[in-house]
Amino acid sequence: MCSRNWEVKVVIVGGGTAGWWTAGCLEHNFPDWDITLIESKDIPIVGVGESTVPQIGNFLSNIGIEDSHWLANSNALKKYGNRKINWRKSGDDNFDWTFWYNYNKKFEGWAQKFRKGEVDLDSLNDFYDPNDWSGYAYHVDAFEMGRMVKDHCKNVKHVYATLTEKPEADLVFDCSGFAARFVEDKTKQHYPHTIIDRAFVGPHEPRDDLPMVTQSIGRDYGWQFIVKLKNRVGVGYVYSSRHVSDEDAYKEFEEMIDEGGFVPMGLPSEANSYNDKHMFFKWEPHALTNPWSGNVVAIGTTAGFIDPLEANALFHIQHGIETFVKCWKRGYGKKTYNKAVRISWNNTVDLMKHHYALSDRDDTEFWRYWDCCREECRQSVWDNYEKRHNLETNLYPSSIWATMAAYFDEWKRAPF
Numbered sequence: 169m170c171s172r173n174w175e176v177k178v179v180i181v182g183g184g185t186a187g188w189w190t191a192g193c194l195e196h197n198f199p200d201w202d203i204t205l206i207e208s209k210d211i212p213i214v215g216v217g218e219s220t221v222p223q224i225g226n227f228l229s230n231i232g233i234e235d236s237h238w239l240a241n242s243n244a245l246k247k248y249g250n251r252k253i254n255w256r257k258s259g260d261d262n263f264d265w266t267f268w269y270n271y272n273k274k275f276e277g278w279a280q281k282f283r284k285g286e287v288d289l290d291s292l293n294d295f296y297d298p299n300d301w302s303g304y305a306y307h308v309d310a311f312e313m314g315r316m317v318k319d320h321c322k323n324v325k326h327v328y329a330t331l332t333e334k335p336e337a338d339l340v341f342d343c344s345g346f347a348a349r350f351v352e353d354k355t356k357q358h359y360p361h362t363i364i365d366r367a368f369v370g371p372h373e374p375r376d377d378l379p380m381v382t383q384s385i386g387r388d389y390g391w392q393f394i395v396k397l398k399n400r401v402g403v404g405y406v407y408s409s410r411h412v413s414d415e416d417a418y419k420e421f422e423e424m425i426d427e428g429g430f431v432p433m434g435l436p437s438e439a440n441s442y443n444d445k446h447m448f449f450k451w452e453p454h455a456l457t458n459p460w461s462g463n464v465v466a467i468g469t470t471a472g473f474i475d476p477l478e479a480n481a482l483f484h485i486q487h488g489i490e491t492f493v494k495c496w497k498r499g500y501g502k503k504t505y506n507k508a509v510r511i512s513w514n515n516t517v518d519l520m521k522h523h524y525a526l527s528d529r530d531d532t533e534f535w536r537y538w539d540c541c542r543e544e545c546r547q548s549v550w551d552n553y554e555k556r557h558n559l560e561t562n563l564y565p566s567s568i569w570a571t572m573a574a575y576f577d578e579w580k581r582a583p584f
């Protein structure tokens with residue numbers, strides 16, 4: 169380990185959420201650094217109406233932006249959990265998941281009672297504490313998330329340019345999105361069973377009648393999300409291209425829009441448009457094996473993107489930059505950083521896999537695909553809960569693994 173007190177010249181490439189969050193966090197932690205952010209006016213940023221986990225509020229608060237301020241000055245809303253719909257064969261047992269941490273091992277006591285039939289599944293949400301910091305998360309607009317941090321930054325130089333060559337700097341933060349423009353080591357980790365790789369998404373007229381939870385609805389070849397903001401509702405269909413063509417997926421998506429009574433608002437000029445109502449995204453699910461290589465650190469979708477289920481992408485931005493700051497301050501280098509980031513992706517990949525494989529749906533090829541690992545996931549879900557619910561190492565509040573285990577696993581295997 170060594171101390172690193174010299175002034176560092178940093179260039180951040182990209183002005184989406186990843187770029188500005190990186191700028192805000194570096195400025196806050198290293199006030200003497202010379203930081204420039206360069207973004208292209210011609211390459212749009214990604215913004216779909218994002219669902220998040222509670223930690224996002226801590227990240228912004230730590231850099232000096234309190235949620236009382238940004239909630240009042242943006243289209244973001246608080247959300248109080250996630251609602252799973254149509255993830256079971258029976259189709260009639262929706263379940264709301266709240267956010268909580270397993271302080272004082274209270275979940276273990278509940279689990280014993282649940283196994284004896286003394287409490288029902290819904291009572292799991294009694295752990296929810298509206299006064300705890302983790303009691304709620306947010307629905308946000310990624311465009312605003314970046315701009316809000318931009319307005320907060322005092323000393324970050326901001327330049328518009330479309331770069332074709334890596335800029336000169338001691339450290340370059342590549343936040344250029346899916347293009348991963350200046351990553352030095354492009355070696356990718358591909359994970360088995362990450363088959364979600366396409367999405368149609370669009371903004372729809374605002375609705376007062378929707379609950380303040382993220383709705384994730386199991387569909388024929390993936391799942392639909394509904395993310396309510398003040399000024400619009402983000403509705404999307406995220407699917408597996410190996411099981412349905414884009415044309416058929418879009419037809420299915422249009423049916424969802426009609427069925428839900430959503431009214432498309434049309435697209436802002438920056439969007440990745442499929443037509444005048446909806447955007448289209450495709451990606452290769454992966455994470456970089458070495459997100460910090462040479463003098464380039466990849467953050468955001470540059471570093472990886474697997475599946476937006478359970479609101480993980482903005483958290484990976486937070487985790488990526490906070491982990492960099494910790495490593496730098498403690499004198500740790502790339503090896504430690506890359507290992508820590510890989511662990512966070514492993515957590516996400518496992519969570520995604522368990523979500524699909526623990527469902528008992530078998531009505532389409534997409535759902536039957538998960539026969540490959542249903543039994544394995546039933547065996548591993550409780551181990552994962554135990555390994556991954558603690559505050560230090562886990563992305564997701566304890567409640568997410570715990571309720572997934574209780575809801576999907578039907579308590580077939582005694583957990584404790």
Ligand SMILES: Cc1cc2nc3c(=O)[nH]c(=O)nc-3n(C[C@H](O)[C@H](O)[C@H](O)COP(=O)(O)OP(=O)(O)OC[C@H]3O[C@@H](n4cnc5c(N)ncnc54)[C@H](O)[C@@H]3O)c2cc1C
Nearest residue numbers: 182183184185186208213214219331344345468469481482
């Ligand atoms: C379907 C879908 C659903 C999602 N749902 C969620 C969700 O519910 N929750 C969540 O947390 N996240 C979600 N995300 C992810 C989230 O929207 C993105 O991770 C987030 O917006 C961050 O994007 P980014 O900053 O990494 O990249 P981008 O927003 O793509 O920004 C890239 C930036 O780099 C710039 N750039 C690119 N090339 C150059 C160049 N050569 N020179 C200069 N500048 C350049 C661009 O101009 C832009 O400013 C979802 C994503 C998708 C696709």
